[in-house]
Amino acid sequence: MKKVLFIYYSQSGQLEEIARSIARPFAEAKSVEVDFYEVKMVHSFPFPWTSDAFFNTFPETFQQIPEEIHPPAPKILETNYDLVIVHYQVWYLTPSIPVNSFMKSSYANQILAGKPVVTVSGSRNMWALAQDKMKVLLQQCGATLVGNIALTDRHHNLISVVTIVDWMFSGKKRKAYGIFPKPGVSDKEIEEADKFGQTILPYLKNLNFEGLQQDLVKQGAVDYRFFLVSMDQKGNRMFRIWSSIIRRNPKRRKRLVTLFKYYVVFAIYGISPIVYLIELLLYPVVYFLKYRKEKAHYEGV
Ligand SMILES: Cc1cc2nc3c(=O)[nH]c(=O)nc-3n(C[C@H](O)[C@H](O)[C@H](O)COP(=O)(O)O)c2cc1C
Missing domain, CATH: 3.40.50.360 (Flavodoxin domain)
Known part of the structure; x- marks a missing residue:
């Protein structure tokens, strides 16, 4: 059993x-x-x-x-x-x-x-x-x-x-x-x-x-979608900064969290479509330098 x-x-x-x-x-x-x-x-x-x-x-x-x-x-x-x-x-x-x-x-x-x-x-x-x-x-x-x-x-x-x-x-x-x-x-x-x-x-x-x-x-x-992993990496870098600023300023937390909300909306609808177009153009080159290895990593354990 x-x-x-x-x-x-x-x-x-x-x-x-x-x-x-x-x-x-x-x-x-x-x-x-x-x-x-x-x-x-x-x-x-x-x-x-x-x-x-x-x-x-x-x-x-x-x-x-x-x-x-x-x-x-x-x-x-x-x-x-x-x-x-x-x-x-x-x-x-x-x-x-x-x-x-x-x-x-x-x-x-x-x-x-x-x-x-x-x-x-x-x-x-x-x-x-x-x-x-x-x-x-x-x-x-x-x-x-x-x-x-x-x-x-x-x-x-x-x-x-x-x-x-x-x-x-x-x-x-x-x-x-x-x-x-x-x-x-x-x-x-x-x-x-x-x-x-x-x-x-x-x-x-x-x-x-x-x-x-x-x-x-x-x-x-x-x-696995290469662009999503790329956004994930960039997001992690920015989130590290935002989360430590918010946690270090408990008195201003409410205002900082509101600012963070606007940042997230701007990042998704303002920045990400532009980055997407650039990364799509560079895809054939970056595939051999980065994405092939990355895909194997995320499809593995
Ligand atoms: C506070 C919060 C943050 C989330 N952030 C992400 C995220 O960063 N990436 C993502 O793919 N989904 C994100 N989601 C969606 C969740 O992963 C999940 O698909 C959704 O909440 C449904 O899960 P459930 O089974 O608990 O209802 C988020 C959801 C919540 C509630």
């Missing part, structure tokens, strides 16, 4: 749906026992978000400052799992506060030390550098990353910003203003995520995960 643990946190339910879809083949296999563990915060985050709360979570999210979580059930802590599938959403180019808080807790050490882990992200589209941060968190727990699935909104970057804002601030995963596509990971991709479970299953049965990531990538598990 093989034992698999699915760990997740989800505000809208999207990541939970993804987890349950991936888990389907495991639950149907007679020789596999499946457990779910939902991370629960002591101080929960609002959903839908208000604009103030949304931007106010930025500094602590980016600086990966953990908060208190409720302990997992004793059974989860006591079971010796053969595989753990850790689901996370990206907040501000970083694993979300709930997942970061779990990963930095003693519970994570207890559950994950010495275990093979598959990571699954359900983000808008900018997940790459958050995955690098996740790798560090996993290493700190003594876990081994054996696979990664990065599910995203496949629509154009600027469209997905409009639709996610509507989703986060209304709490409804709907066609914004009646004309935009639905936000987030598509219903079809969520429903079909069980194919990843099918792929992982034989590796679990053999307790050998070599070659798993290549098989997952062949199934479209990783959405």
Whole structure:
């Protein structure tokens, strides 16, 4: 009997749906026992978000400052799992506060030390550098990353910003203003995520995960877009500066967070289209210097 643990946190339910879809083949296999563990915060985050709360979570999210979580059930802590599938959403180019808080807790050490882990992200589209941060968190727990699935909104970057804002601030995963596509990971991709479970299953049965990531990538598990990684890198540099300025000035926090909000809107709609055009023109040259290696890195584990 093989034992698999699915760990997740989800505000809208999207990541939970993804987890349950991936888990389907495991639950149907007679020789596999499946457990779910939902991370629960002591101080929960609002959903839908208000604009103030949304931007106010930025500094602590980016600086990966953990908060208190409720302990997992004793059974989860006591079971010796053969595989753990850790689901996370990206907040501000970083694993979300709930997942970061779990990963930095003693519970994570207890559950994950010495275990093979598959990571699954359900983000808008900018997940790459958050995955690098996740790798560090996993290493700190003594876990081994054996696979990664990065599910995203496949629509154009600027469209997905409009639709996610509507989703986060209304709490409804709907066609914004009646004309935009639905936000987030598509219903079809969520429903079909069980194919990843099918792929992982034989590796679990053999307790050998070599070659798993290549098989997952062949199934479209990783959405690598060179321009998004480039924006992610630039965003991380700017976010480092913004987050430390805000945290060093608690008295002026409200005003600085408002300024940060305007900066983000300007960066997305003012700067990014220009940078996109320049990088598109340079693509053939930069591909051999940078993107080829980068693609291999993000499609790997
Ligand atoms: C505060 C906040 C910041 C976010 N920042 C990012 C981001 O930097 N990159 C990204 O691709 N998605 C970002 N998202 C979208 C989330 O990764 C995720 O797709 C969405 O919140 C749905 O997750 P859920 O399963 O918790 O409902 C952000 C969401 C929130 C609430």
